[in-house]
Amino acid sequence: MSATAVILAAGFGTRMKSSLPKTLHKIAGKPMLRHLIDSCAEVFDRIVVVVGPETAQVGREAAPWPAVVQHDRLGTAHAALQAAAYFGDGEVAVLYADNPLITPDTLRRLLDRRAAGDAGLALLAMRPGDPARYGRVIGADGFVERIVEYKDATEAERAVGLCNAGVLCADAGRMLAWLHAVKDGNAQKEFYLTDVVTLARADGALVASVEAPESELLGINSRAEQARAEAEVQRRLREAAMEAGVTLVAPETVTFCTDTMIANDVIVEPNVVFGPGVRIETGAHIRSFSHLEGCHVHQGAIIGPFARLRPGADVGPAAHVGNFVEIKASTLGAGVKANHLSYIGDASVGAGTNIGAGTITCNYDGFSKFRTTIGANVFVGSDSVLVAPISIGDGAFVTAGSVITADVEADAMAFGRARMDVKPGRAAVFRAAHKKAK
Numbered sequence: 001m002s003a004t005a006v007i008l009a010a011g012f013g014t015r016m017k018s019s020l021p022k023t024l025h026k027i028a029g030k031p032m033l034r035h036l037i038d039s040c041a042e043v044f045d046r047i048v049v050v051v052g053p054e055t056a057q058v059g060r061e062a063a064p065w066p067a068v069v070q071h072d073r074l075g076t077a078h079a080a081l082q083a084a085a086y087f088g089d090g091e092v093a094v095l096y097a098d099n100p101l102i103t104p105d106t107l108r109r110l111l112d113r114r115a116a117g118d119a120g121l122a123l124l125a126m127r128p129g130d131p132a133r134y135g136r137v138i139g140a141d142g143f144v145e146r147i148v149e150y151k152d153a154t155e156a157e158r159a160v161g162l163c164n165a166g167v168l169c170a171d172a173g174r175m176l177a178w179l180h181a182v183k184d185g186n187a188q189k190e191f192y193l194t195d196v197v198t199l200a201r202a203d204g205a206l207v208a209s210v211e212a213p214e215s216e217l218l219g220i221n222s223r224a225e226q227a228r229a230e231a232e233v234q235r236r237l238r239e240a241a242m243e244a245g246v247t248l249v250a251p252e253t254v255t256f257c258t259d260t261m262i263a264n265d266v267i268v269e270p271n272v273v274f275g276p277g278v279r280i281e282t283g284a285h286i287r288s289f290s291h292l293e294g295c296h297v298h299q300g301a302i303i304g305p306f307a308r309l310r311p312g313a314d315v316g317p318a319a320h321v322g323n324f325v326e327i328k329a330s331t332l333g334a335g336v337k338a339n340h341l342s343y344i345g346d347a348s349v350g351a352g353t354n355i356g357a358g359t360i361t362c363n364y365d366g367f368s369k370f371r372t373t374i375g376a377n378v379f380v381g382s383d384s385v386l387v388a389p390i391s392i393g394d395g396a397f398v399t400a401g402s403v404i405t406a407d408v409e410a411d412a413m414a415f416g417r418a419r420m421d422v423k424p425g426r427a428a429v430f431r432a433a434h435k436k437a438k
Contacts, residue, residue, distance in 0.1 A: 002090035003111055004172070005040040006083045009033055009062075009097035010052040010070040015222045021055045023097040025226055028233045029257030029276045032100035032220060033061050035233075042104040043111065044093070048086040050079045075190030077182040084179075087172040094168050094175075094193060098220045101229060102167070106212045110169050113210050119143070120174055120205025121197065124167040128214045134163035135194065137209055144207040147197050162209065165217040168196055174205070233258070241268075269305070277311065295327070298334075316351065330361075333376065346388065350376030356400065358383040375410065384416075 013022025023033040030038075033049070040047050049062040050070050059067030066086065070079045080094045091114055095102070106124070113122045123144065125137045132150060136157050139145040147164045148157050170178070178199045182191045200207050215232050219225065237256040238248060245264030248254050253270040260274045263282040272286050275293030280286065284297045287304030294311030297303060300318040307321045312329030315321055319332045322339030330344045333351035338344060340357035346369050347361045359380050361372040370388035374380070378392055381400030392398065393410030402416035 002045040004046040004092050005044040006094045007049045008079045021058050033097045035100035039104050043107040048083040076193035077191035081179050092172045092175045102216050110210050119208035121170045121200040121207045124165040125209040126214045126217045127161045131163050136160045137162040347372040349374045353378040355380050356382035362387045
């Protein structure tokens with residue numbers, strides 16, 4: 001039987017104090033809405049996202065799944081009804097985009113609980129360390145009698161540790177009927193999704209609870225809660241990396257993105273940041289305080305410490321990128337060494353080439369970017385400036401301190417510096433003249 005996930009993402013998120021819709025704020029480099037969509041996509045046949053009238057960008061983030069607009073914000077039950085055309089005739093689960101960390105395994109357990117056939121409605125519940133602000137799930141033996149909001153609960157009810165997480169699942173027909181039956185008889189005059197539980201019990205349906213870890217059901221309504229969610233996702237990513245055979249010398253100091261691809265036998269030293277789009281092959285060594293984004297590091301390469309790989313950097317097998325070296329939109333061949341204080345941008349560097357300390361490729365003239373091509377087994381001396389567009393042939397030698405503005409043929413030696421001239425005794429004359437003038 002088919003299953004549909006309805007994700008509610010129409011809220012303002014005013015506590016975030018941001019011009020960006022709350023559900024587009026990122027956790028481990030990925031918008032929180034996309035976290036939940038990606039988990040749902042592993043379990044559900046269809047997904048539909050309910051957005052607000054002024055948040056078209058949220059709908060775009062939902063693609064290729066459809067988005068429907070809740071033009072009037074009349075509560076969560078009203079929001080879910082906006083997606084009724086997508087319910088189909090199978091199971092329907094209603095979720096919240098600001099609960100982005102629910103795993104596919106928990107979603108499968110929710111559907112499996114419904115498939116058992118003894119409950120008309122299933123909900124997710126948790127046992128938080130601090131349950132004070134949550135509604136209590138009152139019931140026994142895995143079934144729910146009612147949900148009581150904290151402010152309305154008795155002392156005995158407040159002592160109950162099981163709390164409502166807000167996610168509901170039922171067959172499409174009954175879910176639709178219960179949503180239509182929700183009333184707005186509350187101080188806010190809104191239609192609340194939680195009222196579906198009461199309606200289901202009044203309809204004679206059993207309501208089952210499915211417990212999940214609090215870490216999966218963290219709600220994000222503020223920057224502080226976003227930070228807690230970030231910490232949880234980073235914990236998961238670090239655990240997954242180490243389980244896959246990656247050495248993290250100080251795991252708590254390493255920051256991943258959800259799309260980081262890192263092979264076994266990679267060593268990552270403390271205080272490394274992986275931005276979006278990083279792929280690290282086996283045997284590479286990422287040393288401390290390096291920042292990598294949009295790059296590919298091949299087998300056995302060494303990066304850092306204090307290195308920066310920007311988008312388009314492709315570092316070949318056994319190449320070395322050392323301290324205070326920045327690589328952008330450049331390919332480094334096998335065994336290339338750029339160990340100190342250099343900038344390599346918009347360049348191709350052949351295998352076995354040595355880039356001396358202080359070398360830069362001048363790739364930008366204020367209007368356009370130009371490319372530098374360096375062949376194999378080239379020696380570029382320290383403090384060299386390579387002014388693109390330029391090509392340096394295989395085996396060439398660029399002397400230290402050179403400014404190279406024209407192509408260098410293979411096996412040539414290039415000097416691009418003024419001739420040195422020494423004036424004996426001139427320093428003493430210079431000092432004396434300036435002291436007298438002063």
